Amino acid sequence: MRLVLAALAIALPASVFAAGDETAPPKKPAVACTGAQVYDEKTKTCVDPKDSRLDVDQLYQTVRQLSYDGRYADAQIVLEAMPEEDDRRLTYMGFTHRKLGNTDLSQAYYTRAIAINPGNILARSYMAQGYVEQGQIAMAIAELRSIREQGGTGTWAETSLRNAIATGRTYNY
Numbered sequence: 674m675r676l677v678l679a680a681l682a683i684a685l686p687a688s689v690f691a692a693g694d695e696t697a698p699p700k701k702p703a704v705a706c707t708g709a710q711v712y713d714e715k716t717k718t719c720v721d722p723k724d725s726r727l728d729v730d731q732l733y734q735t736v737r738q739l740s741y742d743g744r745y746a747d748a749q750i751v752l753e754a755m756p757e758e759d760d761r762r763l764t765y766m767g768f769t770h771r772k773l774g775n776t777d778l779s780q781a782y783y784t785r786a787i788a789i790n791p792g793n794i795l796a797r798s799y800m801a802q803g804y805v806e807q808g809q810i811a812m813a814i815a816e817l818r819s820i821r822e823q824g825g826t827g828t829w830a831e832t833s834l835r836n837a838i839a840t841g842r843t844y845n846y
Contacts, residue, residue, distance in 0.1 A: 709750035711735045722754035729755055736765050741846040745769040760790040768799045771806075772845065779803060794820045798830035802843040805834075813838050 706712050706719035711727055712735070713720045722732060732755050739748035748769050755762040767782030783800035786793050801816035817834050825831045837843045 709739070709747040711751060722751040727754070729759065729761075733761055733765075737846055740765065740769060740772070743772075743845060745772045758785075758789060760786040760793050760796065763789065764793060764796040764799060767796065771799070771803045776803065776807070792823050794823050794825035794828060794830040797823075797825075798834040801834050802837045805837045805841060806843060810838060 704712050704717070704719060709722055710719040711722050711724070711731060712718075713724065713726060713731070715726065720727065722735070732751055736748045736751050739745070739751065746769075748765065752762050752766055752769070763782050763786035767779040767786065770776075770782060771779035780800065780803065783796045783803075786796040787800075790796075797816045797820050801813040801820075804810070804813040804816070813834065817831065817838065820826075820828075820831045820834065833844050
């Protein structure tokens, strides 16, 4: 049954990656910071994530870098410096909790992110990749359809989920 569902997911249309989509692993900073510090391009130093000079995008990119490196606990410390109801923060709180094995908590974060921004296709993709890890392929395919309905066909969120459904392998960024 899983193979039939995966084949169905792959056969559905997919186009090239959308411009500006996060299709590649995050760039490494010029200096590798230790712990949960953030590299500040302006000062060329590693700083505390709550440093007021940092903007949310810098924090978000650091979270992606830390997650890519498997440093989920450090990523969560950086996430705490972001606005509490920022849907990107909630998405990555879900992601890091899922990677740390906290499945129920991760689902709660994804659900909050989607409630704030129903068009958050990355939250949908990560949530569905959790479904793939749990063997809940039908639920993953339902989210794949939602991503496409939100205009996400061909994006990294759609493509990574489609690949996860087909192969059973999920992503770490």
